[in-house]
Amino acid sequence: MQKKKKPSLLAVLVASVLTLSTTACVTSPKIEYVREIPAIAFPVFPPPNSVGYDEDTDTVSMPLWYWQKIAEYKIDVDAIEDYLDALREASR
Numbered sequence: 001m002q003k004k005k006k007p008s009l010l011a012v013l014v015a016s017v018l019t020l021s022t023t024a025c026v027t028s029p030k031i032e033y034v035r036e037i038p039a040i041a042f043p044v045f046p047p048p049n050s051v052g053y054d055e056d057t058d059t060v061s062m063p064l065w066y067w068q069k070i071a072e073y074k075i076d077v078d079a080i081e082d083y084l085d086a087l088r089e090a091s092r
Contacts, residue, residue, distance in 0.1 A: 039076070 052061045 050063055051066075053059070054061065
């Protein structure tokens with residue numbers, strides 16, 4: 001029969017401290033999200049002669065850059081609306 005060896009007090013203390021230090025709740029710093037207000041650039045409209053309407057097919061044709069400007073404008077407006085909604089929610 002083997003004799004059971006009692007762990008030393010120092011070993012128990014070190015094991016306890018290491019266990020507590022790895023499992024202890026540590027408060028993490030609050031992350032502040034910086035919401036930048038995007039700059040709004042109004043689209044530059046093409047001259048009227050570059051926009052065409054075809055009555056047979058009921059379609060409007062415009063330069064590609066015009067449609068890109070409209071898309072960029074819509075994205076900017078949506079971003080600003082989201083930002084303002086977040087400010088309203090934060091102020092409640």
